[in-house]
Amino acid sequence: xxxxxxxxxxxxxxxxxxxxxxxxxxxxxxxxxxxxxxxxxxxxxxxxxxxxxxxxxxxxxxxxxxxxxxxxxxxxxxxxxxxxxxxxxxxxxxxxxxxxxxxxxxxxxxxxxxxxxxxxxxxxxxxxxxxxxxxxxxxxxxxxxxxxxxxxxxxxxxxxxxxxxxxxxxxxxxxxxxxxxxxxxxxxxxxxxxxxxxxxxxxxxxxxxxxxxxxxxxxxxxxxxxxxxxxxxxxxxxxxxxxxxxxxxxxxxxxxxxxxxxxxxxxxxxxxxxxxxxxxxxxxxxxxxxxxxxxxxxxxxxxxxxxxxxxxxxxxxxxxxxxxxxxxxxxxxxxxxxxxxxxxxxxxxxxxxxxxxxxxxxxxxxxxxxxxxxxxxxxxxxxxxxxxxxxxxxxxxxxxxxxxxxxxxxxxxxxxxxxxxxxxxxxxxxxxxxxxxxxxxxxxxxxxxxxxxxxxxxxxxxxxxxxxxxxxxxxxxxxxxxxxxxxxxxxxxxxxxxxxxxxxxxxxxxxxxxxxxxxxxxxxxxxxxxxxxxxxxxxxxxxxxxxxxxxxxxxxxxxxxxxxxxxxxxxxxx
Numbered sequence: 001x002x003x004x005x006x007x008x009x010x011x012x013x014x015x016x017x018x019x020x021x022x023x024x025x026x027x028x029x030x031x032x033x034x035x036x037x038x039x040x041x042x043x044x045x046x047x048x049x050x051x052x053x054x055x056x057x058x059x060x061x062x063x064x065x066x067x068x069x070x071x072x073x074x075x076x077x078x079x080x081x082x083x084x085x086x087x088x089x090x091x092x093x094x095x096x097x098x099x100x101x102x103x104x105x106x107x108x109x110x111x112x113x114x115x116x117x118x119x120x121x122x123x124x125x126x127x128x129x130x131x132x133x134x135x136x137x138x139x140x141x142x143x144x145x146x147x148x149x150x151x152x153x154x155x156x157x158x159x160x161x162x163x164x165x166x167x168x169x170x171x172x173x174x175x176x177x178x179x180x181x182x183x184x185x186x187x188x189x190x191x192x193x194x195x196x197x198x199x200x201x202x203x204x205x206x207x208x209x210x211x212x213x214x215x216x217x218x219x220x221x222x223x224x225x226x227x228x229x230x231x232x233x234x235x236x237x238x239x240x241x242x243x244x245x246x247x248x249x250x251x252x253x254x255x256x257x258x259x260x261x262x263x264x265x266x267x268x269x270x271x272x273x274x275x276x277x278x279x280x281x282x283x284x285x286x287x288x289x290x291x292x293x294x295x296x297x298x299x300x301x302x303x304x305x306x307x308x309x310x311x312x313x314x315x316x317x318x319x320x321x322x323x324x325x326x327x328x329x330x331x332x333x334x335x336x337x338x339x340x341x342x343x344x345x346x347x348x349x350x351x352x353x354x355x356x357x358x359x360x361x362x363x364x365x366x367x368x369x370x371x372x373x374x375x376x377x378x379x380x381x382x383x384x385x386x387x388x389x390x391x392x393x394x395x396x397x398x399x400x401x402x403x404x405x406x407x408x409x410x411x412x413x414x415x416x417x418x419x420x421x422x423x424x425x426x427x428x429x430x431x432x433x434x435x436x437x438x439x440x441x442x443x444x445x446x447x448x449x450x451x452x453x454x455x456x457x458x459x460x461x462x463x464x465x466x467x468x469x470x471x472x473x474x475x476x477x478x479x480x481x482x483x484x485x486x487x488x489x490x491x492x493x494x495x496x497x498x499x500x501x502x503x504x505x506x507x508x509x510x511x512x513x514x515x516x517x518x519x520x521x522x523x524x525x526x527x528x529x530x531x532x533x534x535x536x537x538x539x540x541x542x543x544x545x546x547x548x549x550x551x552x553x554x555x556x557x558x559x560x561x562x563x564x565x566x567x568x569x570x571x572x573x574x
Contacts, residue, residue, distance in 0.1 A: 033369075035342065058101035076329075086364040120261055151446055155450060183390065278464070284311070346358065441484075
């Protein structure tokens with residue numbers, strides 16, 4: 001009979017993270033944390049306002065700028081103080097915007113009030129979150145592999161890029177050409193400057209400390225520069241679109257903050273269970289993938305995850321948001337991994353030119369401060385300042401954040417591999433042990449599934465797209481093995497987390513797979529001759545694979561190839 005150790009996951013997470021709670025605050029007293037705070041403030045507030053503009057239009061002002069900013073700030077403060085993994089950045093995501101707009105359309109057809117209906121959906125979703133957390137449902141993540149994470153990460157990046165493109169295209173539909181060209185310059189100028197300055201650590205100009213400061217404040221500098229540019233004397237006559245912000249702190253429609261959810265008809269209360277299930281599925285995947293991406297092995301985090309406990313806290317955030325009528329926040333992609341990268345101490349191998357993360361400042365201060373700064377933007381004077389920022393600058397930031405998300409995505413790297421000259425491009429380690437045609441087939445399948453899910457988000461069936469994201473798991477488990485050899489899948493894909501079961505009572509601990517990405521990494525090679533030299537000097541090592549669950553009776557031995565020449569490029573793991 002199946003035995004579920006209730007509260008086991010939450011208890012394990014708390015036992016791991018509570019002893020480190022004080023150090024989470026003490027370790028935040030670093031100059032790097034201040035730079036990260038400012039960077040994440042801009043990376044969170046401006047996308048929030050853009051999504052707010054979309055939601056204001058698609059929900060007829062039920063969700064506006066104030067509601068979205070408050071959701072981002074409130075969710076961030078709660079997670080910074082109470083969560084088990086405070087490096088995750090909270091806010092309103094593109095998928096949540098799509099979900100909310102679709103539910104609003106459904107409410108219009110059902111002739112029910114949107115906010116009370118969403119309040120009950122949030123109440124039901126909170127109940128589902130708590131039940132799933134208590135029943136250790138995050139152990140299901142052991143079936144989630146890089147196959148799904150890569151597709152979902154690319155989906156979020158594509159949404160960001162498409163938002164930027166749609167914004168830029170809108171400048172050329174109906175407006176004067178001069179204003180459109182100025183907006184285009186602001187958008188691409190913001191993107192170019194942010195991208196160029198972010199690579200300052202590779203420069204030979206200035207000292208190392210100065211280069212680090214330039215890279216840390218790249219996005220902030222680009223935003224300030226191109227916000228000020230339209231105020232030059234000869235450009236002030238050109239009217240360009242700016243961020244739509246209110247002048248005072250109140251709900252967009254002037255309604256009371258407490259949603260009268262008790263006035264919803266009984267049939268609608270139970271009908272709201274359907275979107276509640278969809279929202280739970282979305283958050284289960286979206287938030288946990290955000291947490292996974294922010295704890296990638298190359299970051300070498302030391303304090304551990306807290307998947308079960310954090311999902312419980314996420315449920316509380318969902319309840320609060322529904323009751324006061326704001327969109328529900330959850331972990332942001334790409335902001336969460338960008339947050340971790342901004343807190344990273346990056347070193348560079350002088351001979352090979354390889355950058356790697358030496359360590360990360362794991363703390364709660366940057367998450368709390370950036371959330372408080374976001375909350376302060378609701379003060380009338382700061383709202384006025386935000387109203388000065390051109391929408392084109394925001395489009396450039398979206399483009400920067402979206403394309404930046406592709407950098408560390410293995411799917412994006414494999415797509416690049418398909419279209420590059422293998423004689424001039426650093427080959428991926430997977431090409432050593434997996435035939436090229438197999439890599440292409442695996443990548444094409446991921447691209448097709450990504451296109452399908454993105455198409456669904458733009459279709460009338462948009463509310464169902466979280467279900468299709470969840471279906472990526474059985475596709476990997478049951479369909480891909482029919483088309484690929486097991487040894488090839490082991491190289492191309494690995495579990496995102498592992499579930500360790502060491503004691504006889506069946507308790508389990510969920511942790512990020514430390515081997516994730518070890519077989520697929522970019523090597524510092526520039527020619528086929530160098531690759532041949534490496535392949536002629538390899539060693540074969542045997543190591544036990546990670547236990548996959550309680551049902552495994554014995555560990556299996558997996559053979560993996562390691563290039564001696566690449567081992568010295570790997571940072572030491574603590």
